[in-house]
């Protein structure tokens with residue numbers, strides 16, 4: 487394992503609500519202000535050793551994590567506003583909380599974005615801080631941005647994380663996304679329908695040997711072509727879609743139903759959200775990408791094929807409604823129609839009303855993913871880091887090779903802890919805490 491010495495560059499694709507809340511939070515923590523609430527790498531303690539030998543270590547004491555003081559932030563966005571202006575505009579953190587770090591935030595000015603409005607139609611004509619060119623030219627310009635950022639800031643290591651808008655749904659196509667060779671040919675022929683801007687960022691990062699994390703549900707790195715590129719360049723990747731609100735709850739509630747053998751007829755989930763993310767997701771093609779990511783989670787937890795009498799006919803529906811008055815204050819409602827003893831259904835419902843600031847939940851997840859993927863890179867791990875599924879709504883997995891995604895939050899936590907134990911030189915185990 488390489489030490490976590492030197493500077494770590496963190497390049498956020500998209501300088502919006504999530505990324506500015508993340509950056510402002512880290513800058514505040516560096517000044518001894520605020521609480522890293524929700525951040526597992528900063529607050530959790532993991533047991534190592536068994537019986538009388540057990541002790542509880544913070545993750546940073548178990549494995550060498552990058553010090554928050556060693557992080558250098560940069561970004562790309564289609565709007566030229568600096569991180570302070572963008573954070574004020576996103577209106578997640580209060581101006582009083584932002585002012586102590588306003589100077590540092592002002593110095594973070596986004597680089598021009600690789601953008602194609604057909605992938606995020608709601609932003610068409612809204613921002614012109616963009617690059618021009620074919621897909622290959624965009625990749626070349628992004629690679630040059632990464633090199634310049636690395637050299638100017640004298641960085642030892644880098645991570646690129648997608649915190650930009652959700653792109654429209656694109657179908658996986660074997661003849662384009664199925665191998666690196668086919669993908670390279672599609673880039674060469676400037677196949678703008680099947681090579682999304684997010685793929686250009688990921689391709690550029692991996693080509694530069696930089697780990698990449700996909701925080702939205704975009705197809706992007708969840709394709710064999712990117713896995714091959716990551717393997718060949720020995721770079722770790724993780725994705726997709728930050729697991730924060732409603733889906734976090736789902737991956738706690740569904741295991742409860744399964745372990746108590748309670749049946750499920752239907753699960754209806756709806757949301758109201760008024761920030762730019764909500765505006766983008768108001769377009770059916772963009773919502774489709776999110777819908778697929780949100781719908782997948784309960785099937786792999788409930789496993790209808792193993793318990794058909796309980797879960798063979800679950801009606802699962804997810805809705806997101808753009809409602810501007812709420813801004814970033816998301817509200818979600820879930821209704822579960824369940825059944826139990828004697829197949830009794832009458833009066834058997836669970837209602838969940840979850841109210842949260844979306845980006846307050848996402849920012850610590852961004853920090854944890856950045857620190858863990860950097861750890862993975864220093865440990866020489868490459869390709870998909872499935873142990874990071876704990877943070878992700880739709881964990882990447884190799885379905886063609888019969889891999890199943892792990893969605894149960896507590897199983898994901900066991901996997902995460904065991905990987906950290908292993909990286910820290912301890913034995914993995916499942917002893918009760």
Ligand SMILES: NC(=O)c1ccc[n+]([C@@H]2O[C@H](COP(=O)([O-])OP(=O)(O)OC[C@H]3O[C@@H](n4cnc5c(N)ncnc54)[C@H](O)[C@@H]3O)[C@@H](O)[C@H]2O)c1
Pocket residue numbers: 499500501502503504505562563564565576599600601602606609613648649650651652683684701702703727728729730731761762763844845847848
């Ligand atoms: N907040 C959460 O809890 C949560 C959870 C899971 C996933 N996400 C995802 O995280 C992403 C960011 O969410 P947000 O609330 O910060 O959204 P946001 O709209 O506030 O910020 C996204 C930013 O990305 C920029 N952008 C769009 N396309 C770009 C491109 N090609 N290159 C560079 N910049 C680009 C936009 O201009 C915008 O400033 C979204 O995809 C969202 O779905 C958020």
